[in-house]
Amino acid sequence: MSVIAKGKTRDIRELKNIAGNVRINILHMLTKAGSGHTGGSLSAVDVAVAIYFSKMAFDPKNPLWEKRDRFIMSKGHAAPLIYAIMAEAGYFPKETIETLRKIESPLQGHPCCRTLPGIEVSTGSLGQGLSVANGMALGLKLDDNPARVYCIMGDGEIQEGQIWEAAMTAAHYKIDNICGVVDNNGLQIDGPVEKVMGIEPIHDKWASFGWHVIDIDGHNMEEILAALNESESVKGKPSVIIANTTKGKGVSFFENKVEYHGVAPSQEEFEKAVKEINND
Amino acid sequence: MTETLHNPVLPGPGQDTEKKLKATRDAYGEALLELGKKRSDIVALDADLSGSTKTCKFAKAFPDRFFNMGIAEQDMIGTAAGLALTGKVPFASTFAVFETGRAWDQIRLTVCYSNTNVKLVATHGGITVGEDGASHQALEDIALMRALPNMNVIVPADAAETTSVINAIADYKGPVYVRLGRAKIPYVMPDDYKFTLGKAFVFHIGKDANIIAAGIMVDIAKKAAEILSKEGIDTGVINMSTIKPLDEETVLSAAGSSGFIVTAEEHSIIGGLGGAVCELLSERCPVRVKRVGMKDIFGCSGSPDELLKYHGITVENLIKEVKTSLKK
Numbered sequence: 284m285s286v287i288a289k290g291k292t293r294d295i296r297e298l299k300n301i302a303g304n305v306r307i308n309i310l311h312m313l314t315k316a317g318s319g320h321t322g323g324s325l326s327a328v329d330v331a332v333a334i335y336f337s338k339m340a341f342d343p344k345n346p347l348w349e350k351r352d353r354f355i356m357s358k359g360h361a362a363p364l365i366y367a368i369m370a371e372a373g374y375f376p377k378e379t380i381e382t383l384r385k386i387e388s389p390l391q392g393h394p395c396c397r398t399l400p401g402i403e404v405s406t407g408s409l410g411q412g413l414s415v416a417n418g419m420a421l422g423l424k425l426d427d428n429p430a431r432v433y434c435i436m437g438d439g440e441i442q443e444g445q446i447w448e449a450a451m452t453a454a455h456y457k458i459d460n461i462c463g464v465v466d467n468n469g470l471q472i473d474g475p476v477e478k479v480m481g482i483e484p485i486h487d488k489w490a491s492f493g494w495h496v497i498d499i500d501g502h503n504m505e506e507i508l509a510a511l512n513e514s515e516s517v518k519g520k521p522s523v524i525i526a527n528t529t530k531g532k533g534v535s536f537f538e539n540k541v542e543y544h545g546v547a548p549s550q551e552e553f554e555k556a557v558k559e560i561n562n563d
Numbered sequence: 564m565t566e567t568l569h570n571p572v573l574p575g576p577g578q579d580t581e582k583k584l585k586a587t588r589d590a591y592g593e594a595l596l597e598l599g600k601k602r603s604d605i606v607a608l609d610a611d612l613s614g615s616t617k618t619c620k621f622a623k624a625f626p627d628r629f630f631n632m633g634i635a636e637q638d639m640i641g642t643a644a645g646l647a648l649t650g651k652v653p654f655a656s657t658f659a660v661f662e663t664g665r666a667w668d669q670i671r672l673t674v675c676y677s678n679t680n681v682k683l684v685a686t687h688g689g690i691t692v693g694e695d696g697a698s699h700q701a702l703e704d705i706a707l708m709r710a711l712p713n714m715n716v717i718v719p720a721d722a723a724e725t726t727s728v729i730n731a732i733a734d735y736k737g738p739v740y741v742r743l744g745r746a747k748i749p750y751v752m753p754d755d756y757k758f759t760l761g762k763a764f765v766f767h768i769g770k771d772a773n774i775i776a777a778g779i780m781v782d783i784a785k786k787a788a789e790i791l792s793k794e795g796i797d798t799g800v801i802n803m804s805t806i807k808p809l810d811e812e813t814v815l816s817a818a819g820s821s822g823f824i825v826t827a828e829e830h831s832i833i834g835g836l837g838g839a840v841c842e843l844l845s846e847r848c849p850v851r852v853k854r855v856g857m858k859d860i861f862g863c864s865g866s867p868d869e870l871l872k873y874h875g876i877t878v879e880n881l882i883k884e885v886k887t888s889l890k891k
Binding site: 349395396397403404405406407408410411412413414415416417418419420421422423425426428444445448449451452455456 | 606627628630632633635637638640641642643644645646647648649650651653668669671672673676677678679
């Protein structure tokens with residue numbers, strides 16, 4: 284069996300090591316591609332790694348295994364993050380990441396479920412992942428399938444009205460087999476989120492929509508694991524984790540730099556970044 | 564409000580009045596209910612219009628498999644895609660204008676690009692929505708759906724064909740858009756007819772003229788062709804219920820036979836059936852095509868009959884268009 288069982292990795296040190304590898308893979312593929320979204324891929328690394336390697340059951344050799352837990356990267360521009368994780372988990376050979384954004388690559392600029400098995404649904408046009416996650420969660424419940432659905436959203440992304448339609452739906456249908464994550468890195472393309480279109484108070488917004496809300500430091504692995512455990516224990520309502528993160532996390536010269544939202548590292552920057560991550 | 568089309572769609576004196584009139588949306592509601600009884604993988608979603616789209620019948624019988632999404636079409640489409648991704652066969656319904664317009668990007672990304680097994684069955688297509696007016700009259704829905712890769716587009720001509728379509732698409736794997744109407748309309752298809760995706764139904768191929776029609780226009784086209792043929796103009800009628808993928812061979816053989824084509828649709832003449840026929844013929848068999856439909860304008864309030872007359876979507880106008888084209 285190639286199934287990666289739920290709770291496979293509980294060791295914090297190991298999860299941190301995986302996160303370091305994933306960061307390097309992200310930077311590697313972005314540097315090779317010459318374009319792509321650096322900042323928002325790096326900010327969500329720790330939460331996504333914890334979800335995949337500590338919480339989810341999945342089978343890289345059988346991506347459509349029906350008992351798998353589901354993961355949707357609603358902020359599709361963080362495609363390099365999901366690809367780096369999938370490479371780490373063994374969905375495809377690591378060298379495939381060098382084909383990111385190239386013609387006929389399964390690794391499209393934004394995730395495509397038709398070219399890459401293991402991607403649950405294509406994303407990229409923002410605000411749509413949570414609705415799909417709800418639909419999956421409802422379908423799983425109809426089948427008495429105990430699998431859970433994880434959905435990472437961007438903080439800028441929740442400016443989309445559809446997110447709040449989906450937030451209403453999850454509460455209305457008491458969808459408790461879903462765990463939303465808001466990657467609250469504070470920046471979007473045009474600048475600070477609060478300057479472009481304020482979304483605060485995020486916690487109160489989700490709570491008033493009927494969600495169980497957990498606020499954490501999105502780079503603290505202990506807090507992340509505790510939040511994921513807590514979300515699993517909440518019954519009768521959906522849970523969302525507000526992961527307070529740093530855009531570009533892990534590479535000092537990318538951190539909190541709005542200009543690295545959609546820019547890939549140069550070769551020189553890549554080499555410098557890898558040194559930083561390895562010394563961390 | 565009037566829910567029945569009287570003139571010209573209602574059978575006139577001397578015509579077959581034995582069969583009752585029925586709205587395609589009513590046939591949908593019943594077909595979906597029957598499907599639900601047979602298959603546990605069928606689920607339905609609606610955006611607060613289940614009484615009008617007739618998904619209410621399914622909702623009543625299978626409350627656990629019905630999801631009222633409230634007035635939130637975009638969320639409805641995403642949720643339907645998610646349900647499809649767990650192996651369900653979701654039928655998502657609302658009015659055509661909201662289904663295809665409000666949620667177009669959701670349909671594009673999570674239904675077509677993701678190639679999910681979602682059935683979009685919209686009602687209240689066209690101007691025969693009537694009194695509610697232009698905001699509620701979908702005249703661009705076929706164009707919007709036809710432009711999307713992986714999407715199939717179907718416009719049934721009567722209630723019986725609708726039943727056949729709903730059963731067929733439940734067995735088909737992939738995105739489908741079905742456009743239904745609000746008004747009660749006559750039965751036009753033969754009793755033994757069974758819908759096949761991508762296959763037009765040929766009533767007759769005319770030597771002098773051919774009308775390619777869809778939806779309520781099939782009945783109007785048949786009436787026009789009958790009168791024309793009595794006047795010695797051999798006019799064929801084709802029910803092009805699948806607008807995408809287009810039954811190219813049938814269009815080409817009609818064009819080859821008469822040398823010109825009239826298309827008839829309750830939709831904008833841009834991007835719908837007329838557009839599809841023109842695209843094919845201009846490449847493969849360049850002949851004159853006259854498109855009868857909404858001439859790049861919005862509708863307005865009025866009774867369905869009044870609106871059809873007002874916009875020239877009538878038996879008389881079809882006859883006129885055929886005769887005018889013949890003279891050219």
